[in-house]
Amino acid sequence: xxxxxxxxxxxxxxxxxxxxxxxxxxxxxxxxxxxxxxxxxxxxxxxxxxxxxxxxxxxxxxxxxxxxxxxxxxxxxxxxxxxxxxxxxxxxxxxxxxxxxxxxxxxxxxxxxxxxxxxxxxxxxxxxxxxxxxxxxxxxxxxxxxxxxxxxxxxxxxxxxxxxxxxxxxxxxxxxxxxxxxxxxxxxxxxxxxxxxxxxxxxxxxxxxxxxxxxxxxxxxxxxxxxxxxxxxxxxxxxxxxxxxxxxxxxxxxxxxxxxxxxxxxxxxxxxxxxxxxxxxxxxxxxxxxxxxxxxxxxxxxxxxxxxxxxxxxxxxxxxxxxxxxxxxxxxxxxxxxxxxxxxxxxxxxxxxxxxxxxxxxxxxxxxxxxxxxxxxxxxxxxxxxxxxxxxxxxxxxxxxxxxxxxxxxxxxxxxxxxxxxxxxxxxxxxxxxxxxxxxxxxxxxxxxxxxxxxxxxxxxxxxxxxxxxxxxxxxxxxxxxxxxxxxxxxxxxxxxxx
Numbered sequence: 164x165x166x167x168x169x170x171x172x173x174x175x176x177x178x179x180x181x182x183x184x185x186x187x188x189x190x191x192x193x194x195x196x197x198x199x200x201x202x203x204x205x206x207x208x209x210x211x212x213x214x215x216x217x218x219x220x221x222x223x224x225x226x227x228x229x230x231x232x233x234x235x236x237x238x239x240x241x242x243x244x245x246x247x248x249x250x251x252x253x254x255x256x257x258x259x260x261x262x263x264x265x266x267x268x269x270x271x272x273x274x275x276x277x278x279x280x281x282x283x284x285x286x287x288x289x290x291x292x293x294x295x296x297x298x299x300x301x302x303x304x305x306x307x308x309x310x311x312x313x314x315x316x317x318x319x320x321x322x323x324x325x326x327x328x329x330x331x332x333x334x335x336x337x338x339x340x341x342x343x344x345x346x347x348x349x350x351x352x353x354x355x356x357x358x359x360x361x362x363x364x365x366x367x368x369x370x371x372x373x374x375x376x377x378x379x380x381x382x383x384x385x386x387x388x389x390x391x392x393x394x395x396x397x398x399x400x401x402x403x404x405x406x407x408x409x410x411x412x413x414x415x416x417x418x419x420x421x422x423x424x425x426x427x428x429x430x431x432x433x434x435x436x437x438x439x440x441x442x443x444x445x446x447x448x449x450x451x452x453x454x455x456x457x458x459x460x461x462x463x464x465x466x467x468x469x470x471x472x473x474x475x476x477x478x479x480x481x482x483x484x485x486x487x488x489x490x491x492x493x494x495x496x497x498x499x500x501x502x503x504x505x506x507x508x509x510x511x512x513x514x515x516x517x518x519x520x521x522x523x524x525x526x527x528x529x530x531x532x533x534x535x536x537x538x539x540x541x542x543x544x545x546x547x548x549x550x551x552x553x554x555x556x557x558x559x560x561x562x563x564x565x566x567x568x569x570x571x572x573x574x575x576x577x578x579x580x581x582x583x584x585x586x587x588x589x590x591x592x593x594x595x596x597x598x599x600x601x602x603x604x605x606x607x608x609x610x611x612x613x614x615x616x617x618x619x620x621x622x623x624x625x626x627x628x629x630x631x632x633x634x635x636x637x638x639x640x641x642x643x644x645x646x647x648x649x650x651x652x653x654x655x656x657x658x659x660x661x662x
Contacts, residue, residue, distance in 0.1 A: 167235070167612055168401065170334065171603055172331075177217040178192070179224040204514060207260035213330065236611075237614060238404070239614075240331050241406070242334070243264055247262045248328055249378075252323065252325060252341070258316070265471060269304050272300050288365050290359050290443070291353075298354040299354060300372070302356075317375070322377070326380075343389060345390065346380045355368070357382070359454055383406070385457050386621075404614025405608070405613065406607070411455050413602045415624075416573070421440075422439055423437065423438065426571045426573065429549060429575070433552060434470070435553060437565045449520075449559070458613070466563065468559060472514065486541060494579045497542070505537075510529075512525040519559040531649075546582055550586050570592055571595045578600065590636075594634040609621065
């Protein structure tokens, strides 16, 4: 029996899942790591802690499966995208904590770029908008604005003494004991330094951000030879043969490998991606054009909308506000008030608004509170906020000509049946939940299987997808419109404060 190891590096934990050759979960391990918030809108993590938790999760998964590393055919890696690491090429010591994708410290720099008229050029090359979300301004900050940097950091970078990478690259470098400095096209496309049409690093953008090319990893196909996980870490060498950013991996794990298919992942944030095939679609609605994956040198593209806050709002309810003690209470609360929030709407813009608004300075708003507002209604409004934001993304995709008629969903939040049904009701489409909701890790495993020759191609790997439950709209149109009008009023009120 062939087994595949998938490393799934999320925003709050390292997870390793072992799949068999039929894409069934055999075992898993998970270790949390800490995010730190040293200033307003800043989010940082310790790269060494991420590395150590990944090793611990991998060893736990192997122990849980009763397997040795020699039983693993190949490893796939999927990761929180855009998170930026700069490290010493000899010692592996990070020059600064990892700057997480949610971090907003470069908002002023981004505004300067927009005012200088650079956004159209950047978008044309990368498919992305100017926003602190992406790696480019994070890396520029590390090189030029980091108060802890030494005076010779640019010289060291130009001499090849430093390495840059998103977290997939950092793990590959550590797994391979410095032998491999590589990424895949999907992760490269999220750095805002990569020409997605010509599939290469952009000299024009490197000059704009004053970033030496010597820092950058080699860009490979998503199913390729990324190097070898050294035997020191798990007991035997494991080839690394598949890599993709987490949302692209989830697209693959949901078997959305044909043009027009759409998935939405509900984890720390929410990310909706529609596969557009070999066509690079340019959005008029401030959505993102991105590389879904690249196989045999041929890129498959996608249109994506990103919501910065989804599951993290539930963690906020639990850890910061204390309204819940566990996630299971969310569905109980929604059932208790029958989904009626009494006119309460929650816009969880803790780190700004993503697509289609892209408002860096926005912050969370809880509106419509009355003396009779209950705990259950606030909890339910938090759940509903994820759905209303998803509806904004699908509406924008429809305006771009990418109408979504069926949505495949995954992520930790979709175990909640109430949420899934509310999605179907508000989106007014069929919503499909797969049997294996570990689709992000599954996508990485599928790519690794293709890269290792276990599957002939992605089409063969996708045959493993199975439906768990389908949710169909079951709400009166007038009720649906009432929900959407209330959300729209709350959003307009928030946006008016930013003018």
